[in-house]
Amino acid sequence: MGSLGNMENSPLTSRISTVVPATPRGDENGAYDLRYMDLLMKLHYIRAVLYFNNDAVQGLTIYDLKKPMFPLLDRYSHVSGRIRRSENGRPFIKCNDAGVRIAESHCELPLDEWVAGNGYSMDGLVHDHVLGPDLGFSPLVFVKFTSFRCGGLAVGLSWAHVLGDAFSALNFISHWSKIIAGHVPPKSLHVPPSSKPDLPPSLSDQSQNPISVKKAINVGEHWLAANHRNVETHSFRLAAKQLHHLVTTTISTDAASYFEILCAIVWKSLNRIRGNFCALNAVTICTTNGSNRREDEFPINGLEFSKVEADFAVAQSDVSALAMLIAEKKIVENQVMEKLVEEDEGKEDFLVYGANLTFVDLEEAGFYDVELNGRKPVMANCTFHGVGDEGVVVVLPAPEEDDDGGDGGGNGRMMTVVLPHNELEQLKIELQREWGIV
CATH class of the missing domain: 3.30.559.10 (Chloramphenicol acetyltransferase-like domain)
Incomplete structure (x- = not known):
């Protein structure tokens, strides 16, 4: 992960790339219908950062961090899709393999100095992303890898809430880390039944x-x-x-x-x-x-x-x-x-x-x-x-x-x-x- 700027003198800058599912869907790509609760949450975004010491990322290159995303997106195909609207104006996700964005960044400070100077702030460690105004071109997920001078790493996730809640977002990143460790991801994901709570x-x-x-x-x-x-x-x-x-x-x-x-x-x-x-x-x-x-x-x-x-x-x-x-x-x-x-x-x-x-x-x-x-x-x-x-x-x-x-x-x-x-x-x-x- 090469240096992309000095944090002491300039804001974080990033190199951005795109990761798509390992297996192209081709003409079979379809639509994912958003539930009512998904649509309720569409103006919100989950932002999370995980900080790792240098021993956790010893020997891992940026390629090692990006590679698991390809098979992971085979299971989460709609995550790499884009928002579209039906004829009546209702939003849905077109599963077109457009991909998620990966941002790579570097900080000239060691991790402990960054935390000492910034507290627990996530500013600069999560990509500042929202959907639109060109909805058809807006990625639903950004993952940002920020390397520190000490060898530590921050993994920043920006996840459009229309996809799912914070537990779902963390499950996504957890599966990513398990693929890095050599574990085979599940062939398919369990879809829970749709249920409505009884009104008191x-x-x-x-x-x-x-x-x-x-x-x-x-x-x-x-x-x-x-x-x-x-x-x-x-x-x-x-x-x-x-x-x-x-x-x-x-x-x-x-x-x-x-x-x-x-x-x-x-x-x-x-x-x-x-x-x-x-x-x-x-x-x-x-x-x-x-x-x-x-x-x-x-x-x-x-x-x-x-x-x-x-x-x-x-x-x-x-x-x-x-x-x-x-x-x-x-x-x-x-x-x-x-x-x-x-x-x-x-x-x-x-x-x-x-x-x-x-x-x-x-x-x-x-x-x-x-x-x-x-x-x-x-x-x-x-x-x-x-x-x-x-x-x-x-x-x-x-x-x-x-x-x-x-x-x-x-x-x-x-x-x-x-x-x-x-x-x-x-x-x-x-x-x-x-x-x-x-």
């Missing part, structure tokens, strides 16, 4: 107004919603000992998960920041609903979006009460969200992440299942592009090294937050002062 009776009066989604304005063929405020991203890292201490000393319940407790802390903190005139009494919770994903599962948008409402003052509430409210009072909105798409056959555009303050549970996502030369990432991070002004909070696992023999009972957590600039700066102060989270 309590939702019937609110079925036309789900809080987890809102219409986007004037998007057209450029699939990215405009923000009214400047949103920024920041990641907080909680070691296992710190997280365990936080829970045992400040939370009066052991029935809530780390995700639910962190949601409660941020929910309360943002209410204090916004004040009574902007009270945030309802939030969106995005979870897996406890269902395990198969390793060979076809990419899907299978997460559940639920609303949680508080009938008390959140800013003055106990964090334990908020955590239990999140754990026990979720009302799933997927079905009514999908009905919005069904009504106009996918021609309207919708915003999901950040339509309302959204908390996303990626605690069980397999960031550290990806291995190179038998070595796991030393760190991973993930966020979403195309987030609305209300913001999103993503909770994901931290590296195993966080649990340094303490009583944490597992790894720590990363918490990546996307919010308008002023709110994010105030949240940093609030979390450090009240909870020791930095």
Whole structure:
């Protein structure tokens, strides 16, 4: 991987190439019909970075990193396709072997200096890609390999959410790493049955107004919603000992998960920041609903979006009460969200992440299942592009090294937050002062 620029004096530059399926589909290429939930998520993009030390990439060339993509795309043929529209305007994927993009970059800094100077920021390590305005020519996936002076490597993924959720995106990269290790990919991927959650009776009066989604304005063929405020991203890292201490000393319940407790802390903190005139009494919770994903599962948008409402003052509430409210009072909105798409056959555009303050549970996502030369990432991070002004909070696992023999009972957590600039700066102060989270 040759040097493509000096990070200290210029932004990252890249050489870009295209990888296509190993077996051409030829005249047999067809169409992949997008589901309603896929179309709901079409304005969003999953961005993830996996950081590897030099011993993980010892002996691997850029050719070794690119080569597994060819057989992998045989199994994920629609991933290398392009968006088209049917005669009635509904988007679908044309499986035409147009390929995914590979970006190669180099950083003149060692990995530890990069992290020291940039924190857990993914800026420059993930290709800045969105679909459109020429939809028919826009790749659905970019993979960026950034080599560091020390020999370390960052693997950056930009994955159009219309293909599937973060669990699907990580499955894709996990299969890639297994092919590098010599494992034969599955001949075909398991397609889960299409199912719709039952609507609770309590939702019937609110079925036309789900809080987890809102219409986007004037998007057209450029699939990215405009923000009214400047949103920024920041990641907080909680070691296992710190997280365990936080829970045992400040939370009066052991029935809530780390995700639910962190949601409660941020929910309360943002209410204090916004004040009574902007009270945030309802939030969106995005979870897996406890269902395990198969390793060979076809990419899907299978997460559940639920609303949680508080009938008390959140800013003055106990964090334990908020955590239990999140754990026990979720009302799933997927079905009514999908009905919005069904009504106009996918021609309207919708915003999901950040339509309302959204908390996303990626605690069980397999960031550290990806291995190179038998070595796991030393760190991973993930966020979403195309987030609305209300913001999103993503909770994901931290590296195993966080649990340094303490009583944490597992790894720590990363918490990546996307919010308008002023709110994010105030949240940093609030979390450090009240909870020791930095």
